[in-house]
Amino acid sequence: MSDKAKTKAEVRIRPKEEFNFFQDQRVRSVFYQLLTAGIVGWLAWYLVSNTAHNLEVRGMNTGFGFINSSAGFDTDFKLIDYTPGIGTFGDIFIIGALNTLLISFLAIILSSFLGFFIGVLRLSSNWLVAKVALAYVEIFRNVPLLIQIVFWYIGVFSLLPRVKQSLDLSFGTERVVLNNRGLYMSTPVPGDLFWLTLVAFVVAIIGAFLYRRRAHKLQDASGKQTKTLLPSLAAIILLPLIVFLVTGMPLEWDVPALKGFNYVGGTSVPPSFLALLVSLSIYHAAHIAESVRAGILSVNKGQSEAALSIGLKPGKVMSMVVIPQAMPAIVPPLISNWMNTVKNSSLAIAIGYSDIVSLFMQTALNQAGYAVEMVGMTMAFYMFISLTISFFLNIYNKRVQLVER
Amino acid sequence: MAIVKATKTPVRPAPISETSVFGWLQKNLFSSAFNTALTLFTLFVIYLTVSGVYGWGFVDATFEAENRRECYDNSLTGACWAGVIDWFDNIFYGRYPREEIWRINFGGLLLVLWMAPLWMSRVKGKILVGASVVVFYPFLAGYLFAGGDKGLFMQIMVSGAIVAFAINMANAVVSVLRNQGLDAFVIQSLGKNTAPDKTQRNILLLLTAVTFVAAFLWQLSWTATGVSWTKWGGLFLTLVISGIGIASALPGGIILALGRRSKLPIVRILSTGFIEVFRSVPLITVLFMATTMFPLFMPEGFVLNKLVQVIIAVVLFNACYMAETVRAGLQAIPKGQFEGAHTIGLGYWGTMGLIIMPQALKHMIPNIVGSFIGLLKDTTLVSIIGLFDILGMLRSISKDVPWLGLHKEPLVFGAILFFIICFAMSKYSRHLEVKLSAGRKH
Numbered sequence: 001m002s003d004k005a006k007t008k009a010e011v012r013i014r015p016k017e018e019f020n021f022f023q024d025q026r027v028r029s030v031f032y033q034l035l036t037a038g039i040v041g042w043l044a045w046y047l048v049s050n051t052a053h054n055l056e057v058r059g060m061n062t063g064f065g066f067i068n069s070s071a072g073f074d075t076d077f078k079l080i081d082y083t084p085g086i087g088t089f090g091d092i093f094i095i096g097a098l099n100t101l102l103i104s105f106l107a108i109i110l111s112s113f114l115g116f117f118i119g120v121l122r123l124s125s126n127w128l129v130a131k132v133a134l135a136y137v138e139i140f141r142n143v144p145l146l147i148q149i150v151f152w153y154i155g156v157f158s159l160l161p162r163v164k165q166s167l168d169l170s171f172g173t174e175r176v177v178l179n180n181r182g183l184y185m186s187t188p189v190p191g192d193l194f195w196l197t198l199v200a201f202v203v204a205i206i207g208a209f210l211y212r213r214r215a216h217k218l219q220d221a222s223g224k225q226t227k228t229l230l231p232s233l234a235a236i237i238l239l240p241l242i243v244f245l246v247t248g249m250p251l252e253w254d255v256p257a258l259k260g261f262n263y264v265g266g267t268s269v270p271p272s273f274l275a276l277l278v279s280l281s282i283y284h285a286a287h288i289a290e291s292v293r294a295g296i297l298s299v300n301k302g303q304s305e306a307a308l309s310i311g312l313k314p315g316k317v318m319s320m321v322v323i324p325q326a327m328p329a330i331v332p333p334l335i336s337n338w339m340n341t342v343k344n345s346s347l348a349i350a351i352g353y354s355d356i357v358s359l360f361m362q363t364a365l366n367q368a369g370y371a372v373e374m375v376g377m378t379m380a381f382y383m384f385i386s387l388t389i390s391f392f393l394n395i396y397n398k399r400v401q402l403v404e405r
Numbered sequence: 406m407a408i409v410k411a412t413k414t415p416v417r418p419a420p421i422s423e424t425s426v427f428g429w430l431q432k433n434l435f436s437s438a439f440n441t442a443l444t445l446f447t448l449f450v451i452y453l454t455v456s457g458v459y460g461w462g463f464v465d466a467t468f469e470a471e472n473r474r475e476c477y478d479n480s481l482t483g484a485c486w487a488g489v490i491d492w493f494d495n496i497f498y499g500r501y502p503r504e505e506i507w508r509i510n511f512g513g514l515l516l517v518l519w520m521a522p523l524w525m526s527r528v529k530g531k532i533l534v535g536a537s538v539v540v541f542y543p544f545l546a547g548y549l550f551a552g553g554d555k556g557l558f559m560q561i562m563v564s565g566a567i568v569a570f571a572i573n574m575a576n577a578v579v580s581v582l583r584n585q586g587l588d589a590f591v592i593q594s595l596g597k598n599t600a601p602d603k604t605q606r607n608i609l610l611l612l613t614a615v616t617f618v619a620a621f622l623w624q625l626s627w628t629a630t631g632v633s634w635t636k637w638g639g640l641f642l643t644l645v646i647s648g649i650g651i652a653s654a655l656p657g658g659i660i661l662a663l664g665r666r667s668k669l670p671i672v673r674i675l676s677t678g679f680i681e682v683f684r685s686v687p688l689i690t691v692l693f694m695a696t697t698m699f700p701l702f703m704p705e706g707f708v709l710n711k712l713v714q715v716i717i718a719v720v721l722f723n724a725c726y727m728a729e730t731v732r733a734g735l736q737a738i739p740k741g742q743f744e745g746a747h748t749i750g751l752g753y754w755g756t757m758g759l760i761i762m763p764q765a766l767k768h769m770i771p772n773i774v775g776s777f778i779g780l781l782k783d784t785t786l787v788s789i790i791g792l793f794d795i796l797g798m799l800r801s802i803s804k805d806v807p808w809l810g811l812h813k814e815p816l817v818f819g820a821i822l823f824f825i826i827c828f829a830m831s832k833y834s835r836h837l838e839v840k841l842s843a844g845r846k847h
Binding site for chain 1: 433434436440443447448450451668669670671672675682684685686687688689690693697698700703704705778782783785786788789796800812813816817819820823824827828831
């Protein structure tokens with residue numbers, strides 16, 4: 001009996017595996033990795049050697065020397081000083097990059113505000129408002145962005161009145177005018193002592209911040225609530241204003257004026273900029289609205305009911321209970337939307353706004369012909385932006401997770 | 406003495422505020438002064454929009470005209486749909502020869518028929534149906550669209566596609582009518598249902614082979630006229646690019662996703678790098694890379710046409726996005742499934758192929774439909790690099806002499822067309838999501 005049991009037990013024990021070269025997990029793992037690396041390496045070598053050979057046969061230039069050579073073309077929109085013929089391809093790269101960043105930054109801000117607004121409207125108790133918000137989201141999400149961009153450019157901003165019949169957006173003062181050549185705005189020109197106003201502004205903000213922190217501490221310690229919003233706002237507005245008036249209003253306006261066939265002075269942006277900004281904002285607002293809605297819905301209903309039952313007002317329930325809990329669900333899709341905004345701003349090329357793709361990857365490439373370098377630099381630019389944004393997103397996610405548990 | 410109510414209290418009707426239209430209106434539109442104001446304001450905005458659009462698009466619009474001037478003669482403020490109507494064929498088929506357009510329609514019809522059994526509940530073996538579409542349909546459709554001489558390979562693939570299609574159709578018909586598979590039906594009608602399995606299998610194989618030979622001989626009797634890819638365009642080209650894009654992005658995405666989750670560091674790093682690079686740059690830069698750099702990558706004298714360059718770029722780009730979809734799908738599979746598969750002695754590929762992927766893929770279908778919508782919208786970008794997809798065609802209307810400067814109407818038409826397609830698909834994917842998650846309560 002005991003003998004039988006013993007043999008059974010022995011049978012159950014797995015015999016010690018003998019080392020088998022073809023079955024060993026480590027050997028196989030090394031083999032597959034070497035195989036992958038080999039295939040990828042061979043492919044890379046194949047493409048690189050083909051490219052090198054083709055470049056040589058076609059007599060194309062290589063290397064990054066072109067960055068310092070002068071570019072002979074101009075652009076209609078630039079944030080830095082640049083003269084065609086003197087400015088270099090490096091300058092062109094910087095102009096394009098800055099233009100991309102500018103339009104993305106503005107579009108991100110506009111689309112985030114609009115998106116939050118529409119997202120909250122989607123949950124409105126007013127049936128009609130909720131349905132209108134839904135229609136907005138569905139219409140703008142389901143039409144390709146490129147069609148929207150081209151439509152805004154050709155169908156709206158190019159059809160604006162001519163320079164002589166410009167639309168005045170500043171109620172008859174001609175400080176902001178809009179026509180088919182773009183938007184012309186007055187620019188503030190700071191005088192001698194204007195920096196004092198800026199200092200006052202910064203001081204007021206720091207003061208308001210400290211005041212708020214003290215109020216919070218007081219509330220934590222004693223339960224007493226102090227009003228912070230009104231005094232802070234007053235300080236932030238009044239202090240710089242007083243300094244501004246005392247120093248004798250050292251600020252002048254550079255107003256665009258109609259000279260000859262066009263407006264001169266102030267700042268101007270071309271219609272392509274406006275079309276891209278509007279369409280990017282509208283398109284991404286629709287996407288952001290959906291993530292805001294999903295985020296708010298992800299907060300348990302009991303949370304807002306509990307908050308209401310301890311007597312918080314609906315506005316405070318939203319701002320102090322629901323939104324803070326919804327944020328961890330909203331922020332990751334929000335940021336990936338921001339990333340998409342940066343990437344989609346490259347569609348500028350369809351309407352000729354001088355972003356990095358249309359300026360550097362198309363115009364400059366057609367002129368100078370450093371295909372590999374220029375495509376590489378443009379892609380590297382986008383990768384740098386994406387990596388930076390996802391770096392901050394990761395930090396945020398870690399912080400949120402720590403707070404949660 | 407207890408007081409007992411002898412009769413039942415009659416049920417009172419629900420308060421009027423709950424049942425009538427007015428109650429609903431009061432609750433949802435006019436619950437407070439602020440809400441009333443909001444409703445009225447929204448109604449006003451809706452009225453302005455709808456009346457503006459209606460006036461422009463219908464009341465003042467011109468539907469029949471020879472050129473844009475006639476539209477203006479008819480009405481200055483209305484839309485000129487005549488230009489869009491005049492270009493209808495171009496918008497849908499590009500410059501494809503008019504007498505050959507039936508081939509495109511026929512190809513589309515084949516796809517619809519081929520995939521229809523996937524939605525029939527009685528049809529068994531849906532994986533086989535799906536696989537036959539993915540493996541054979543591209544060749545049949547590719548030959549239908551491009552035409553020209555069939556090489557031996559193409560002859561075999563086209564015959565294979567015909568056989569697969571015929572079997573699939575016969576199977577669907579038999580399944581619906583008799584509620585049994587085609588194989589069982591054939592065996593039964595031959596009276597061989599008591600024969601051993603091996604004999605049955607041999608009979609079926611023999612029949613398939615006979616059909617294949619018949620199809621092969623039949624397809625030798627005809628050839629389709631060659632149509633150069635430069636003639637392809639319009640919505641047809643958009644669908645071809647996005648169709649190939651999604652069909653090849655799926656296997657590519659699965660491989661990349663498995664690579665990214667692999668335990669082998671080199672494989673993991675390479676996959677992750679590849680995915681992240683393509684995901685962090687805009688599609689337009691990838692398309693530019695394709696058109697400027699692919700010619701340099703190829704050995705001397707080897708020329709890829711632009712359509713192939715674009716398709717490669719779209720596939721690479723979408724495989725990386727698909728990889729993230731697949732990865733999310735894999736992450737949703739409970740760990741117990743992996744452990745269970747290991748326990749019954751399956752290796753890596755057995756675990757993935759038999760246990761994990763079938764579950765993950767099923768639940769990824771809504772996301773895959775979502776990716777397809779995104780891809781369809783993104784495909785409009787190819788118009789920037791000079792292919793005449795639907796947007797390219799819509800924009801060339803304004804360069805056609807009779808319709809010079811007609812920009813708005815074609816774009817609005819394109820927007821409506823895309824809206825209908827994408828909205829319908831996204832509704833369907835949401836419906837699928839609900840349906841699939843209903844059966845997934847664990």
